[in-house]
Amino acid sequence: MDNFHQKDQDLTKLLEEKARWVRKETFKIYKISPGIRLASSLSDVEILVALYYGGVLKFDPQNPYWEGRDRFIASKGHGSISLYPILADLGFFDLKELARISHEGSFLADIPDTRIPGYETINGSLGHGPGVACGIAIGLQKKKSDARVFVLTGDGELNEGSVWEAVMFAGHHKLNNLILIVDNNKTSMLSRSKDIIDLEPLEKKFSDFGWKVVRIDGHNAMNVYETLKNLKEDTSGYPKVLIADTIKGKGVSQLESDAMSHSRVLKVEEIIDAERQLQ
Amino acid sequence: MNPEPLKKSMREVLVETLHRRMLNNDRLFLLSDDLGTPALDKIRKDFSDKFINVGIAEQNMVNVAAGLALEGYVVYTYAIAPFLMRAYEQIRLNLCVSSQIRPVNVNLIGVGAGVSYDVAGVTHHCLEDVSIMKVLPNMMVFSPSDWKLVELFVDYSIEKKSPKYFRLDGKPVPSIYENINDVDFSKGFYELVSPTAGGGKVCLVTTGYPTHRALQVAKKLPGVGVVDVFMLKPLNEKLLFEALKKYDSVITIEEAFLNAGGLDNLILKILRANRSTIELNSLGFNDKYVFDSGGRDYLHALNGLDEGSIIKTVQKLLESSK
Structure with missing residues (x-):
């Protein structure tokens, strides 16, 4: 095996290990604060792992607002609790903070905000990230910065009109430093997304507005990493969207099969079973 | 007091003053929801890279403004006053909540205070804006009575890093302030x-x-x-x-x-x-x-x-x- 493939295999292994660890840590957080959106925070794990451990994003944990950083906006803020262990692991804040989520005096809440080092914006009320990201993207262009803006939305979030105002805007302005990732877990709060507002074929919606679209399996961490890296390096004059097909509640069968996993409260025996599945 | 004080449109004075500041300050942006005024044409021409017509999309206008402000720019958004209300949650979250942690200098220019757009009717009347803007923490609410105050406020608004709402009259108004420097x-x-x-x-x-x-x-x-x-x-x-x-x-x-x-x-x-x-x-x-x-x-x-x-x-x- 040549060096190149060996490196790839090592990275694949690293990303998969990190993804497993992040799921376990996210579940621990859920046990401490059951109000977090667990299922929504399990579908985007490989996406976050690829961004932060794969080397897609430039960042400096010691200086979260370092000018040269890539901006990452977790527009599905409530569904980004899996980012907490990642940020702590990378040194944005102490790992011990994870156990204090939503405790008095903690800066980690059930829904994140900008008190948390590493969070650019406050989200979790949906549909804001893409528009704010457009403003950041233009600001970076004016500064002649080569930093990129990554935004993570859910697919239920795409029902917000403000998302499409931003999608139209980014397409028109050919914001080539903007990369949107749709965590397409096909599940909103009360039902599967297709039973609420069916947006398929989703690729067409974006390409019609002038976006470059890639659609892949969002749980193949290495593939997500390679795709995001390519999209980041692609400076053709279009905003880019990665539609990552995922499973809401990934890793916990009780959640995966439940159309209402978003707000599901796991029973004690289900928690024990889930922990076994996540090992 | 001058017997016939000069009548001017607040929005025209504001945009003219912004144009002058843009000559020496490359941190200023002006966003519009497809609303114009003659002075704005000058900005469109002379600073085409700092003027963005976001289209008839107020929610996105406020969000784009918030993003630019997070990157350190001073942003003015320009719209008919009551139409900003449809972007209320964007204003709340991305301007007011956000600015408590990170500086956000976004200036919401609302044109058409009260019933200044009298005959346009109820869609263009704006009688709620002060109440709903004032209730937002970190928001400044500027409600000028003449154009001289507007002109003077521009420099203040560039320096003061907070979200602000400008309640501007829709019609030209005579000047009131004689000793404007006392303000x-x-x-x-x-x-x-x-x-x-x-x-x-x-x-x-x-x-x-x-x-x-x-x-x-x-x-x-x-x-x-x-x-x-x-x-x-x-x-x-x-x-x-x-x-x-x-x-x-x-x-x-x-x-x-x-x-x-x-x-x-x-x-x-x-x-x-x-x-x-x-x-x-x-x-x-x-x-x-x-x-x-x-x-x-x-x-x-x-x-x-x-x-x-x-x-x-x-x-x-x-x-x-x-």
């Missing part, structure tokens, strides 16, 4: 007509266009004072009370719904906080939308905001205090 934005108000020595009977406390009516009334009824509150939030309440306590009674006049958290409630709160016995009367719009067709004077007359109605209210107070 202190952190104080928030200005005594345009001071009481005669030994205290006055009635003070008209106004914001925006009604300040012009108050000045007319004060000309006809000597001894009536006029205080123009151009910054509804924040303002120096202590100094404002010092100005008001020289009077027996106060009449607030505003182009806004009454008892909805606007100027009237602000003055009531200040008087109560000081255990004042000053009598308070408030003129404004009752809790109903205005479906009547007609000019601003007519709409004001229907709602007790015309000169005659104000004079009657003042005279009643003068009678009762005899």
